[in-house]
Amino acid sequence: MRGAGSTGAGGRTSVTVPAGPGGAGGAGARGNVPAGGPPARGTVTRTGALPDTSAPGAEYDVAVVGAGVVGCALARELACHDLRVALVEASGDVGDGTSKANTAILHTGFDAVPGSLEGRLVREGRRRLLAYADEAGIPVEPLGALLVAWDAEQLSALPALADKAARNGHRTTRVIAAGELAAREPRLGPGALGALAVPGESVVCPWTTTLAYATQAVRSGVDLHLHCRVESARPGRPHRLVTRRGELRARYVVNACGLFADEFDALFGRHDFTVTPRRGQLIVFDKFARGLVRHILLPVPGRLGKGVLVAPTVYGNVLLGPTAEDVDDKAATGSTAEGLAALRAQGRRILPALLDEEVTAVYAGLRAATEDDDFRVAAHPGQRYVTVGGIRSTGLTASLALADHVVGLLAGEGLELGARRPLAPVRMPNLGEAFPRPYRDADRIAREPDFGAVVCHCERVTRGEIREALSSTIAPATLDGLRRRTRACGGRCQGFSCGPAVRAMFEEARR
Numbered sequence: 162m163r164g165a166g167s168t169g170a171g172g173r174t175s176v177t178v179p180a181g182p183g184g185a186g187g188a189g190a191r192g193n194v195p196a197g198g199p200p201a202r203g204t205v206t207r208t209g210a211l212p213d214t215s216a217p218g219a220e221y222d223v224a225v226v227g228a229g230v231v232g233c234a235l236a237r238e239l240a241c242h243d244l245r246v247a248l249v250e251a252s253g254d255v256g257d258g259t260s261k262a263n264t265a266i267l268h269t270g271f272d273a274v275p276g277s278l279e280g281r282l283v284r285e286g287r288r289r290l291l292a293y294a295d296e297a298g299i300p301v302e303p304l305g306a307l308l309v310a311w312d313a314e315q316l317s318a319l320p321a322l323a324d325k326a327a328r329n330g331h332r333t334t335r336v337i338a339a340g341e342l343a344a345r346e347p348r349l350g351p352g353a354l355g356a357l358a359v360p361g362e363s364v365v366c367p368w369t370t371t372l373a374y375a376t377q378a379v380r381s382g383v384d385l386h387l388h389c390r391v392e393s394a395r396p397g398r399p400h401r402l403v404t405r406r407g408e409l410r411a412r413y414v415v416n417a418c419g420l421f422a423d424e425f426d427a428l429f430g431r432h433d434f435t436v437t438p439r440r441g442q443l444i445v446f447d448k449f450a451r452g453l454v455r456h457i458l459l460p461v462p463g464r465l466g467k468g469v470l471v472a473p474t475v476y477g478n479v480l481l482g483p484t485a486e487d488v489d490d491k492a493a494t495g496s497t498a499e500g501l502a503a504l505r506a507q508g509r510r511i512l513p514a515l516l517d518e519e520v521t522a523v524y525a526g527l528r529a530a531t532e533d534d535d536f537r538v539a540a541h542p543g544q545r546y547v548t549v550g551g552i553r554s555t556g557l558t559a560s561l562a563l564a565d566h567v568v569g570l571l572a573g574e575g576l577e578l579g580a581r582r583p584l585a586p587v588r589m590p591n592l593g594e595a596f597p598r599p600y601r602d603a604d605r606i607a608r609e610p611d612f613g614a615v616v617c618h619c620e621r622v623t624r625g626e627i628r629e630a631l632s633s634t635i636a637p638a639t640l641d642g643l644r645r646r647t648r649a650c651g652g653r654c655q656g657f658s659c660g661p662a663v664r665a666m667f668e669e670a671r672r
Contacts, residue, residue: 202585203246203383205635206406207253211386214410220399221247221384223571224411226391226425229260230367230560231552232417233374238564240381242578247409248375248383249402251390253638254645256371259419260557261645262494262526264443264472264480267291267301267363268558271326271334272462277535278566280329283555286562287361290370293561297373299366300475300593306362306457307337307346309511310354315461319357322461326359333360348453350510362457366475366592367557368645373589374560376634380585385635394428396544413545413576415567420491420529422537422550429546434537436550438491439530441483442500443523444508447653448594450479450518458511469507471515476620476648477594478521481508487530496523521653528553538563540570547571590626592648599623616666617659619652627663631670640667 204212214220223239225232228250236248252258267287273280294301310316319336326334335358342356343349379385388406395401399410418425423436451473460468472480484500501523509516529552531537536559537551547570549563556563572578591598599605599612600621606613612625630637630646637643640650640663649663650656656663 201382203379203381203385205379205385205387206389207387207638209406211389211404211407211409212384214399215408220410220412221245222411223247223413223415223576224249224400224402224409225415225417226402227417227419227422228255228375228385228387229258229417229419229556230256230371230374231419231549231556231563232415233371233378234560234564235415235417235549235567236378236383236385237374237381237584238561238568240378240383240584241581243580243582244576244578246378246383247411248378248385249389249391249404249409250385250387253387254642255375255385255387255635256368256645257642259526259528260367260371262524263367263441263528263554263557264470264483265365265367265474265557266457266470266472266554267365268555269326269331269359269361270329270555270558271331271359271362272322273329273555274534275325275328278538279534279536279555279559282536282559282562282566284330286559289561289565290365290558293373294365294370297377297587298589298591299369299373300591300596301363301365302473302475302593302595303361303363304456304473306359306459307342308357308359308459308461309342309349310356310461311352311510312354316354318461319355322357326357331359331361334358346455346458348512348514349458350513352510359459364457364473364475365557369589369592370557370560372635372646373587376589377584377587379634380587387638391425391428396429396546398545400545413547413571413574415547415549415571417549419552420527422529422548422552423531426548426550429541429544431541431548433539433548434531434533434550436491437530438488438493438527440486440488440493440500440525440527442486442496442504442525443480443482444501444504444520445474445522445524446479446481446515447519447521448477450515451477453512453514453518454479469504469511471508471512475593475595476651479515479518481505481515483526488527491527494525494527496525500525519653522651522655536563538566538570540574542574545574545576547574590629590646599626616662617647617649617652617656619654619658620648622647622649622659624666627666628670631667636670637667640664643667
């Protein structure tokens with residue numbers, strides 16, 4: 162069973178000013194709260210046998226299966242209590258599934274189904290994540306969005322969308338005419354009839370968000386077990402999870418498996434929903450395209466989702482996508498010629514000049530669509546088991562509120578939380594272009610010259626940043642993981658120039 166997590170990257174207006182190191186790892190167990198001090202660190206394991214949890218009282222209080230953005234947020238929330246918690250992930254890194262490949266929008270929830278769990282958690286999650294981003298150093302840029310109407314039918318739908326936004330508590334949206342739209346987005350394609358302006362829609366770094374949650378969880382006592390696919394389960398008291406690295410026992414289990422949530426549910430005898438992978442292909446344009454767009458440009462939503470958008474990223478690029486293709490294969494993350502051609506055709510209508518810019522990369526992510534339009538989150542009475550399923554791209558925004566909601570469900574099933582305790586602090590390295598980067602920080606370079614030695618010239622990544630990532634609490638196990646922590650090899654040349662130097666540093670750290 163694969164333990165994947167849930168969900169999916171700039172202008173110059175800013176909310177947060179990130180800075181600071183990722184830190185190093187350590188060891189710890191249940192609670193381990195020194196008098197007057199923070200909890201002991203948890204462990205990060207990738208190989209070897211799991212800790213022995215077979216003796217009475219040695220089991221984990223809670224095992225969270227799936228280290229995507231939602232699973233990591235939940236592990237962090239559980240670390241606020243004197244509990245022994247395991248975060249279990251099939252792959253070799255956190256955020257390695259849906260969470261690494263989305264559109265990185267921090268949603269307001271203006272177009273959620275009114276009264277839905279998703280709508281409530283997205284609104285609350287956005288508030289919490291904005292505050293947490295400021296605390297933890299996660300880059301967020303509040304650009305605002307424009308839902309552009311290209312025909313009379315779409316234009317007539319805008320007032321109803323504004324009313325829906327008001328019912329969701331978002332009362333600042335307004336319909337704007339074609340003239341104002343053209344003034345706000347002068348490079349927009351011809352034929353736009355108007356738009357719904359949605360203040361507050363933002364772009365965020367999804368990689369840093371997931372890693373910040375996991376880092377803080379580990380520093381606060383959570384054990385993170387990677388390369389630890391759950392292959393079978395023996396529900397009971399305690400539950401026994403059989404993994405490729407041995408058996409893990411836990412009093413409570415949370416299913417945060419994203420695309421595989423329905424299959425993991427079946428291990429506990431539940432068949433409440435089916436996950437259909439919905440592939441979203443995207444095109445990443447080079448940084449020279451950034452001046453073409455000022456807002457997140459959204460289409461009027463359709464049956465399969467929000468449709469194709471054009472959005473700046475916090476890294477200074479521009480995204481075009483995603484497609485919305487229901488597929489059978491939960492590993493079908495490849496791009497297709499047909500999908501990319503369709504994106505380019507829609508992009509040419511939305512922002513014609515964008516198609517003349519260089520493409521940095523293409524990628525595809527899979528969203529966990531189900532039969533329902535809402536999140537599938539439920540505690541199962543008497544089982545000591547909670548399902549967190551059907552978490553689509555809004556899971557990034559909702560993550561902290563989802564975590565709080567799930568902890569409440571666990572408490573309702575009998576988990577004794579005890580008093581809250583402070584978490585170990587975390588301050589993440591900045592990956593955002595609208596914020597200070599090390600290569601421009603003369604004071605830091607004077608103290609630590611490696612932060613002035615640029616290795617990746619496309620993305621301006623320094624030797625100091627790479628070394629810091631390689632010694633961090635949850636160090637990267639692959640070059641792709643290093644890229645998500647630093648942006649190294651993620652620019653125009655895709656590592657053609659800096660690849661050998663980056664790989665040499667990576668291999669040296671592994672030795």
